[in-house]
Amino acid sequence: MYRLRVIDHFASAHFLRDYEGKCENLHGHNWKVEVYLKGEKLDKTGMLVDFKNIKKELRKITDELDHIFLNEHPYFEKINPTSENIAKYIYDRLKEKFCDLMSSVVVWESETAAAEYYE
Numbered sequence: 001m002y003r004l005r006v007i008d009h010f011a012s013a014h015f016l017r018d019y020e021g022k023c024e025n026l027h028g029h030n031w032k033v034e035v036y037l038k039g040e041k042l043d044k045t046g047m048l049v050d051f052k053n054i055k056k057e058l059r060k061i062t063d064e065l066d067h068i069f070l071n072e073h074p075y076f077e078k079i080n081p082t083s084e085n086i087a088k089y090i091y092d093r094l095k096e097k098f099c100d101l102m103s104s105v106v107v108w109e110s111e112t113a114a115a116e117y118y119e
C-alpha cells in the first residue's frame with residue numbers, strides 16, 4: 001500500500017456560530033491543509049498519482065478559500081466553518097477527482113490544533 005501527502009495553505013477569516021468564547025468573534029487563521037491519497041497500484045512510471053495533479057486540484061480549492069470571509073462562502077452559510085467541516089469540504093471536493101484513492105484531509109488552524117476527516 002502507498003500513501004501520498006500534499007500540503008497547501010490558505011488564510012481566511014471566520015467566526016463560530018453557537019459557540020461561547022473568543023471564537024464567536026471574527027478572527028483569522030493561516031490554515032494548513034494536508035491531503036492524503038492511498039492505493040496499491042502504481043502506473044508505469046511508478047506513481048500512484050502525480051503530485052503535480054494533486055497539488056493542482058488542491059490549489060483550486062485553497063485559492064477558492066483564500067482571503068475570504070468563510071462564513072459567507074456558500075458551503076459555510078449554514079455549516080459552521082470549523083476545522084472539521086473545512087476538512088470534510090476539501091475531502092468531498094477532492095473525492096470528485098480522486099475517488100477511492102482519497103484517504104484523509106487534515107486541516108490545521110494553528111501549529112497545535114488540527115482536525116482530520118476520513119471515511
Ligand SMILES: Nc1nc2c(c(=O)[nH]1)N=C([C@H](O)[C@H](O)COP(=O)(O)OP(=O)(O)OP(=O)(O)O)CN2
Pocket residue numbers: 016023027081082083084109110113115
Ligand atoms: N474542535 C474544534 N475546536 C475549535 C475549533 C475547531 O475548528 N474545531 N475552532 C476554534 C476557533 O476557530 C478558535 O480560533 C481557536 O481558538 P483557540 O483554541 O482558543 O486558539 P488559540 O490559537 O487562540 O489558542 P490558545 O491555546 O488560546 O493560544 C476553537 N475550537
Ligand SMILES: [Zn+2]
Pocket residue numbers: 014023027028029109
Ligand atoms: Zn478560529
